[in-house]
């Protein structure tokens with residue numbers, strides 16, 4: 001009798017203490033990665049390397065987990081955003097001074113350009129009516145007609161592309177051109193078409209309007225940058241997994257670094273995005289290190305670099321895996337798991353495997369999480385890099401919020417109880433993959 005009375009009590013105590021430890025561990029890692037020392041973890045900065053080493057050291061503390069690569073680090077090489085390498089421009093015979101009389105837009109195509117221009121007012125959609133501008137250089141003034149919707153140079157360039165123009169020259173109403181609106185390599189959709197894009201000052205603008213011809217040359221380039229993925233492995237017993245099948249559990253560790261606000265450098269800490277995801281995968285490593293005898297598949301844990309630069313780390317890993325992706329039966333990703341509100345979570349990648357819907361519909365949902373299912377295969381974070389290589393892949397998030405990509409994404413705002421609910425929910429999925437060896441077959445994306 002006595003035993004019966006005490007057992008539930010003991011069990012309750014165990015559960016509470018485990019929960020506290022889990023949340024404490026989440027908090028320790030999130031607050032460390034979001035602290036001043038890590039400077040917002042922008043890819044290819046010293047703080048980026050510091051973050052990667054910190055995460056590798058956290059994995060190394062877990063008994064049974066081995067670091068792959070160079071002490072857990074896989075070198076990642078990626079192309080950075082486009083920038084202008086060199087540019088020159090002449091109007092008539094006179095060479096213009098770069099950044100004074102003219103400035104090319106980063107979105108411009110590389111090449112040599114020459115001709116006369118056709119003036120098209122503000123270059124708004126109306127101005128294109130009944131004009132044949134194919135192969136022409138369009139000259140426009142900055143801004144828009146009073147009372148109409150504002151337009152960036154990019155908006156104007158998209159109209160010029162639509163008209164199959166060869167170039168767009170924007171007159172800035174100033175003696176000296178500014179960098180405003182020309183430093184971002186945007187230009188979608190249809191940006192596979194080439195277009196010369198530059199701004200000129202008011203004096204040059206007046207000459208072009210009068211019919212002066214110009215020549216210009218622009219070279220853009222994308223710098224090669226380096227960062228890391230952190231890769232760690234937890235093996236099942238050889239007899240349980242003779243073929244060396246793997247499950248990848250990943251999350252990106254990088255964030256945005258500093259942002260200039262009112263002339264001051266402010267850290268974007270990325271506590272939710274994505275220190276929370278990293279803290280989650282480290283706890284999965286700790287959890288499964290206790291369950292090795294039950295595991296039927298090895299787990300590879302990856303903290304991806306340079307996600308914010310365009311999924312660079314995960315794309316690099318998917319092309320240069322440290323264990324062949326033909327062994328990989330599934331990928332589980334976490335991106336922003338720290339801001340649960342009203343028990344809401346989003347699960348992406350339902351369309352990545354034929355068995356995904358029946359499998360998820362049988363998963364227990366003990367905390368009654370309010371789940372939004374994204375039915376597409378691919379989506380805007382690292383799991384897509386694996387899906388593109390034929391691996392069924394899912395991603396978990398506690399959803400976007402108004403502090404996303406701002407300095408307000410701080411540790412104080414993280415909901416650790418919510419992180420634990422997410423952790424518990426996904427544990428059931430990982431159990432299916434790692435312990436019960438559910439077979440998934442990849443499904444092509446709908447689009």
Ligand SMILES: [Zn+2]
Pocket residue numbers: 252273274307335336
């Ligand atoms: Zn993210």
